[in-house]
Amino acid sequence: MKDRLRERFSNRIGIKWGLFSGFAAFAAIILVMLxxxxxxxxxxxxxxxxxxxxxNSAQTIERNINSDDLSTLIQNIARDNQICIIVSDEYGDLFYSEDALPNCVIHRLNGLQRAFIYEITRRNGGVYFEQFPEDNMRTVPNWDQQIPENPDSPESMIYTFITERENGKHLLVLLNSTISPVGSTVQTLRVQLTWITVIMLILAFFLALFLSRRISGPIIKINSSAKVLAQGNYDVQFAENGYREIAELGATLNYAAKELSKVETLRRDLIANVSHDLRTPLTMITGYAEVMRDLPGENTPENVQVIIDEANRLTTLVNDMLDLSKMQAGAQKLSPSFFDLTESVRDILGRYNKLTDYHISFTADRDVTVYADELKISQVVYNLVNNAITYTGEDKVVRLRQTEHDGKVRIEVRDTGEGIEQDKLKDIWERYYKVDKAHKRAQIGTGLGLSIVKTILDMHGGAYGVQSEQGVGSTFWFELDVQGDSVVEAPKPLSNVSR
Structure with a gap:
């Protein structure tokens, strides 16, 4: 199986190297972006x-051109952004001036030059922007003159616009800033990034290797253990280490392996139980049939009845197994109706009293009506009584009692047998489970009774349980909702599948 799986997925990359490649690629992308x-x-x-x-500074000034604190605003903008600012009128007369740069271009302008720039800005639609090398020392804009760019020389920017105050006066706002060369900065960053790249690649390699092993290691172990589990070794242990989700996966698979081990044990018990339960009546049928064939005078009604009884026992065993499988698969539907539970229990016990020599008693304060599937509930009572008869003590006493509390009716079935160990109580409802696995005594029923009881009561949404004391006996019980004497509307439909 391992070889087949390896061949099937041989063309796929493993999780370890997949994670490693992902981390390495992520680190490489980060370095390339840097x-x-x-x-x-x-x-x-x-x-x-x-x-x-x-x-943005120009827009801020334009929005606040009528502010009484315009001078303070211009000072703050010039200081915070290292920008020279001049505000003048159309004739070049100064209103505001802030010099935040050495060798500021616009502060070299005289009134006539500012008036000239005002006219150029007006012709350009009220806004003008120009960049030029500072080495050129230009004092007025010149669109026609082409200036060769020098990447190692600082550049100067001039931004001008015309705005109008509330009194109708037009003002020219000039802003000047410097773009410093970044060649030396780029060279410094290049050296730094070269070293950072080498260091990051080494760290990324080891980090990716560590994380890929850290994440993939437990998953690889779990995968190996799962292959062992698939081969039927339910004692395998899954590692519960690593990150939380992986640890939870390991714990879940350990639980699944434990449950599968229980199912395998139950399956083996089923084969042993069914083989025993089938072999006994078949042996009886074969033996009596051979006696009737070979011995004169043995073809009696008593011998025929034995064969019929054993055949019925086989039929009951097969029917119980089929019923249980159908109910647990949800194939059987409930047919609920109102019926007298107390009278139904009396009828069932009346049949037992005619057919057995057991002392079976039933006490109830009054008759109680319930809304349930009468046939299925009768199966519950039959199986609980059969179980009590099978395991009761030498006195052959079985007691049934009906009680009511909080709108519910409880039916209790008590035997005087050896009792059940406390650590086995939780397992007795499981399918095919038997406390007495050695078949030391004859049993009435199939050994599937309690599982059938559990399934039927789950379908009805009823409660059930058991109290047992070793050396004293066991009491099995179940509860259903009590219906009033005059019921107009039926309760909500019962579930048709077991929980």
């Missing part, structure tokens, strides 16, 4: 930010 944004586009990003700062 190189791209810190080296290739650093200058472009820096220029973009500086241009955005000067334009």
């Amino acid at each position: 190189w791209v944004f810190q080296i290739m586009f650093l200058g472009s990003f820096y220029k973009f930010i500086k241009v955005s700062d000067i334009k």
Whole structure:
């Protein structure tokens, strides 16, 4: 099986190397992004930010051009953004001036030049922007003159716009900022990133290797244990270490293995029980039939009755197994109706009193009506009584009692047998489970009775249980809802599948 699985998935990458490749690829992508944004586009990003700062500052001034605190605002903008700012009228006369840069271009302008720039800005639609190298020392804009770019030379930006105050006066706002060269910065970053890349690649390699082993190790162990489990070794243990989800998976599979082990034990018990239960009546039928064939005078009604009884016992065994399987599969539907539970129990016990020499008693304060499947509930009573008859003491006493509390009726079936060990009480309702696995005594029934009881009561939503004391006996009970004497509307439909 292992070889078949290995061949089937041989073309797929393992989780260990898949995780390693993923972590390594992630680290490589991060390093590539650092190189791209810190080296290739650093200058472009820096220029973009500086241009955005000067334009945003211009918009702030324009929005507050009528403010009484305009002078303070201009001072703050100039100080915070390292921008020179001048506000003048159309004739070049100064209103506000803030010099935040050495060698500021716009503070070299005289009134006539400012008036000239006002006219150029007006012709350009009220806004003008220009970048040029500081080495050029330009004092007025010149659209026609082409200036060669020098990447190692600082650049100067001039942004101008015309705005109107509330009194109708037009003002020219000039802003000047400097873009410093980033060549030396890029070179420094390149050296730093080279070392960072080497260190990060080494760290990423070992980190990816560690994490891939840390995550995949428990999963690989669980996979190996699962293959052992698939071969029928239910004693295998799954590792419950690693991260929480992996540890929970290991714990869940350990629980599943434990339950599968129980099922396997029950399956073996089933084969032994059914083989025993089938062999006994078949032996009786074969033996009596051979006697009737071979011995004259043995073809008597008594011998025929034995064969009929044993055949009926076989039929009951097969029917119980089929009924249990159908109910647990949800194939059998309930047919609920109102009926007298107390009278139904009396009728069942009347049949037992005619056919057995056991002392079976039943006490009830009054007759109680319930809403349930009468045939299925009669199966519950039959199986509980059969179980009590099978395990009661030498006095052959079985007691049934009916009680009521909180709108429910309880039927108790008590025997005087050896009792059940406390650690086995939780298992007696399981399918095919038997406390007496050695078949030391003759048994009435099939050994499936309590599992049938559990399934039927689960279908009805009824409660059930057992109290047992060793050396004293056991009391099995179940509860159903009591219905009133005059019921107009039926209760909600009962479930048709076992819980």
